[in-house]
Amino acid sequence: MEISLxxxxxxxxxxxxxxxxxxxIKSGELIALLGPSGSGKTTLLRIIAGLEHADxxxxxxxxxxxxxxxxxxxxxxxxxxxxxxxxxxxxxDNVSFGxxxxxxxxxxxxxxxxxxxNELLELVQLVGLxxxxxxxxxxxxxxxxxxxxALAIEPRVLLLDEPFGALDAKVRKELRQWLRELHYKTGVTxxxxxxxxxxxxxxxxxxxxxxxxAIAQAGTVDQVYEHPASPLVFDFLGNTNIIPATxxxxxxxxxxxxxxxxxxTTLTDGPVDIYVRPGDLRATSRHQAEGLMVQIRNVHxxxxxxxxxxxxxxADLDLTVELPHLHHDVTQFQVGVxxxxxxxxxxxxxxxxxxxxxxxxxxxxxxIGRERARA
Amino acid sequence: xxTVNPAVIARGALGSATxxxxxxxxxxxxxxxxxxAAFLLLPLVSVFTEALRNGxxxxxxxxxxxxxxxxxxxxxxxxxxxxxxxxxxxxxxxWAITKFEFRGKTFLTTLIDLPFSVSPVVAGLVYVLMFGASxxxxxxxxxxxxxxxxxxxGIVLATIFVTFPFVARELIPLMQEQGTDDEQAxxxxxxxxxxxxxxxxxxxxRWALLYGVLLCNARAMGEFGAVSVVSGHIRGKTNTMPxxxxxxxxxxxxxxxxAVASLLAGLALxxxxxxxxxxxxxxxxxxxxxxx
Numbered sequence: 001m002e003i004s005l006x007x008x009x010x011x012x013x014x015x016x017x018x019x020x021x022x023x024x025i026k027s028g029e030l031i032a033l034l035g036p037s038g039s040g041k042t043t044l045l046r047i048i049a050g051l052e053h054a055d056x057x058x059x060x061x062x063x064x065x066x067x068x069x070x071x072x073x074x075x076x077x078x079x080x081x082x083x084x085x086x087x088x089x090x091x092x093d094n095v096s097f098g099x100x101x102x103x104x105x106x107x108x109x110x111x112x113x114x115x116x117x118n119e120l121l122e123l124v125q126l127v128g129l130x131x132x133x134x135x136x137x138x139x140x141x142x143x144x145x146x147x148x149x150a151l152a153i154e155p156r157v158l159l160l161d162e163p164f165g166a167l168d169a170k171v172r173k174e175l176r177q178w179l180r181e182l183h184y185k186t187g188v189t190x191x192x193x194x195x196x197x198x199x200x201x202x203x204x205x206x207x208x209x210x211x212x213x214a215i216a217q218a219g220t221v222d223q224v225y226e227h228p229a230s231p232l233v234f235d236f237l238g239n240t241n242i243i244p245a246t247x248x249x250x251x252x253x254x255x256x257x258x259x260x261x262x263x264x265t266t267l268t269d270g271p272v273d274i275y276v277r278p279g280d281l282r283a284t285s286r287h288q289a290e291g292l293m294v295q296i297r298n299v300h301x302x303x304x305x306x307x308x309x310x311x312x313x314x315a316d317l318d319l320t321v322e323l324p325h326l327h328h329d330v331t332q333f334q335v336g337v338x339x340x341x342x343x344x345x346x347x348x349x350x351x352x353x354x355x356x357x358x359x360x361x362x363x364x365x366x367x368i369g370r371e372r373a374r375a
Numbered sequence: 376x377x378t379v380n381p382a383v384i385a386r387g388a389l390g391s392a393t394x395x396x397x398x399x400x401x402x403x404x405x406x407x408x409x410x411x412a413a414f415l416l417l418p419l420v421s422v423f424t425e426a427l428r429n430g431x432x433x434x435x436x437x438x439x440x441x442x443x444x445x446x447x448x449x450x451x452x453x454x455x456x457x458x459x460x461x462x463x464x465x466x467x468x469x470w471a472i473t474k475f476e477f478r479g480k481t482f483l484t485t486l487i488d489l490p491f492s493v494s495p496v497v498a499g500l501v502y503v504l505m506f507g508a509s510x511x512x513x514x515x516x517x518x519x520x521x522x523x524x525x526x527x528x529g530i531v532l533a534t535i536f537v538t539f540p541f542v543a544r545e546l547i548p549l550m551q552e553q554g555t556d557d558e559q560a561x562x563x564x565x566x567x568x569x570x571x572x573x574x575x576x577x578x579x580x581r582w583a584l585l586y587g588v589l590l591c592n593a594r595a596m597g598e599f600g601a602v603s604v605v606s607g608h609i610r611g612k613t614n615t616m617p618x619x620x621x622x623x624x625x626x627x628x629x630x631x632x633x634a635v636a637s638l639l640a641g642l643a644l645x646x647x648x649x650x651x652x653x654x655x656x657x658x659x660x661x662x663x664x665x666x667x
Binding site for chain 1: 564566567575
């Protein structure tokens with residue numbers, strides 16, 4: 001089911017939760033709404049579901065405007081962060097709830113409902129747990145029950161609000177894999193909200209990054225990760241080093257030395273910021289023409305990753321470098337050593353006071369509605 | 376060998392950091408128990424001993440007296456109307472307050488607490504002022520020939536007023552804690568409002584509801600002040616059990632007064648028993664901690 005949102009605006013009191021949001025989600029797509037607290041991602045999801053109503057703008061499912069269709073008639077599967085399972089019902093009764101509350105004419109027979117519930121329990125790998133109560137299940141199992149319950153009504157769209165937010169790291173990773181497979185099997189158009197960039201990048205076909213009630217960038221994982229549209233997007237998708245530099249004739253200069261060259265650029269010469277991820281910095285020969293001279297200040301070994309703090313020579317700036325622990329460069333990174341760093345992948349943004357603001361430095365997020373209730 | 380680990384000393388002498396020395400603990404427990412015995416247990420025991428002082432015959436006689444039976448019947452009628460009414464009102468009020476946003480919500484919440492903060496005597500007087508001989512609703516009552524004050528309807532009204540907060544007060548914090556996720560989930564699955572309420576909201580609060588009803592019932596049967604004002608104390612007609620106890624007592628008929636009082640006390644004990652049973656069995660739900 002294709003979903004299209006046009007010109008959505010939503011205001012909570014004086015707080016602008018959503019501002020002119022336009023988005024089209026193709027049928028069968030698995031899409032992530034990614035953003036920090038208060039960026040409007042959950043509000044957008046709830047507007048698609050019909051749990052909230054936009055002040056202006058239209059939501060349509062397959063070209064049909066949903067303005068007059070209430071939540072219970074939208075045929076959406078909504079999965080809550082805290083599962084919202086009916087705790088006085090068995091797992092099977094939870095799963096079959098959507099079928100058994102149908103009006104008599106459209107309701108399947110009891111054996112048929114039972115058969116469908118068992119089928120769904122098989123799909124979510126919970127065969128044999130049908131007679132248990134939610135409190136007898138683990139967090140991961142509960143979330144799978146919630147998914148099975150949502151899938152029982154054969155939803156046109158599956159909406160998940162931070163589905164793995166309340167689970168521990170290991171279970172979260174397993175469920176991600178599993179949800180990817182489930183989406184592959186069922187093909188239901190799926191939208192999920194997360195503030196975990198790793199989760200969004202690993203799971204989604206397409207990522208929509210939201211900030212302050214607007215879409216900062218929407219694109220495939222590669223598009224947003226390798227070609228971030230703004231410093232904010234770059235910063236939000238992972239750890240970031242920011243190196244102030246000067247652009248002159250295609251060369252990026254730090255302290256008079258050329259660090260890297262831009263093949264073709266639309267940027268005008270002048271002060272810029274280079275954004276580079278810790279994993280995209282590597283040691284290079286000291287005699288290489290381009291690169292950044294640094295002195296190694298500190299080396300932390302953190303299991304799979306070696307994290308190095310390197311001070312830029314002649315500048316008051318520390319960079320973080322990350323290497324896989326078995327990388328052949330690791331031996332070169334010894335405390336006190338001077339070496340030259342090469343920038344494998346980076347983005348350059350003109351230095352504007354406002355544009356250099358990173359997410360970490362944005363003023364405390366404004367919490368709204370349910371997020372405020374949780375906090 | 377003379378060095379001793381200070382941590383071991385501390386643990387040996389005091390148990391854990393939050394525990395006091397034994398003599399302090401025993402003294403506190405003894406103090407609490409003495410107080411409870413003197414102010415609660417002793418009076419309760421004396422009610423039963425006084426009731427049975429002149430033998431079982433007098434006790435049964437006092438309870439089977441026509442006026443006593445009428446008082447018991449009236450008390451049962453009043454609570455049989457007041458409790459279900461407050462069950463419905465309380466659930467409706469709690470539902471409105473916790474699941475919806477509307478103007479004047481804080482006012483409504485305050486209003487629910489009003490019967491707790493107003494003296495029951497004042498509550499009774501309000502009804503007298505409204506429906507009494509010179510009350511402003513008098514002309515209406517005269518034309519329809521309905522008697523409220525010094526009659527059963529007044530007693531029922533006063534009882535409803537005084538016991539109104541019990542059910543709502545018990546439900547509101549729990550329902551606030553539970554939020555609206557479950558209801559939204561039910562709606563998204565296609566349930567209508569009534570199905571959502573019946574299959575999701577109500578089961579989520581059932582034990583708290585039962586608890587609220589128990590408390591409401593205990594108060595409805597034991598209410599004295601408000602009922603006393605509107606009742607008129609007509610023997611055999613508008614006397615409830617607490618009023619009957621007072622009349623017998625004022626007539627120096629102690630054995631009979633205590634006999635009827637023992638019934639009320641027995642009811643209180645039964646309520647207390649049921650309440651603790653609920654608490655031990657469904658304590659986690661009543662303590663508003665249950666979450667999933």
